[in-house]
Amino acid sequence: MLTLAVETSCLTASCAIVQDNRVIAEISTNHGKTHSQKIMPMINTTLSAVGKELNDVDLFAASIGPGSFTGIRIGVVTIKALAYSLKRPVCGVSTLDALAFTMPDFNGVISPMLDARNNQVYSAFYRKTDNALERLYEESGIKIEDWIEQAQTFGEGILVLGDAFELHYDRLKSELGSLLNNSPQSNIFPRASATALLAEKSYRDNRSISPFELKPLYVRKSQAERMKDKPKSDDKK
Known part of the structure; x- marks a missing residue:
């Protein structure tokens, strides 16, 4: 095929x-x-x-x-x-499914994040085990502060990837601390x-x-x- x-x-x-x-x-x-x-x-x-x-x-x-x-x-x-x-x-x-799928299995939550301008992002939350992707939240266009609030509810490591990660890195690191993980540069798009x-x-x-x-x-x-x-x-x- x-x-x-x-x-x-x-x-x-x-x-x-x-x-x-x-x-x-x-x-x-x-x-x-x-x-x-x-x-x-x-x-x-x-x-x-x-x-x-x-x-x-x-x-x-x-x-x-x-x-x-x-x-x-x-x-x-x-x-x-x-x-x-x-x-x-x-x-x-x-x-967002495709972006999350590029990541290897991760013991935590995966969240692709794309810049939607005006301090907003396109994002969703996933788990990936045995190369199978499970979406935890539907795709949405939300303010970065609302994304942070959702991310904090998991209380575990979260792997963020996409072009909005670098844009909002300082705030994400400040709010999530050691729970924040970032993907390789090759996974921006x-x-x-x-x-x-x-x-x-x-x-x-x-x-x-x-x-x-x-x-x-x-x-x-x-x-x-x-x-x-x-x-x-x-x-x-």
Whole structure:
């Protein structure tokens, strides 16, 4: 079985191919071009690297968020179009699930944390044993102080990874002390290989969907939507 996945929810974009639960190719890029400019060239380059073509792909997958609203849409729309044209099933994978999955088993709680701006983070809490991931809290976009409050309820070691970790490190260390563990620098961004591996597992568990069913996972409204909903001040006196 050949699975192709893309990850476009963050600053770094990646594409990976997994064959029968084994990563055979992965390309990541983080430079000036937008995801819309580089996603198809990345897909073509990744396939070419292992001598495959789009028609060889059995399953398509995309990271569905949370993360960059624009980036997520680009990845989801691209995968939907490819899968529809080739009549293939798809799987959507949570960005936070994929990020947590990259970590080895940990005797404690794992929490991927992505910057959501305005002192907020996209995050969730997991346990990982025997390479199996258990989500303890659903994905959410929350203030960093609310994340700290949730983390303290566990009362045990917590492994934090993602691009928001360094941003909020001083406060996290102050509040959590010795309970705080950090991941290697290489785990700042989610990877398409994790998305592909989780997608393949979903397929084996009969949880693949049609291209029409693939949708982004937005855990909060976009900035434009929040501004639209904000009450307008009454200038009339």
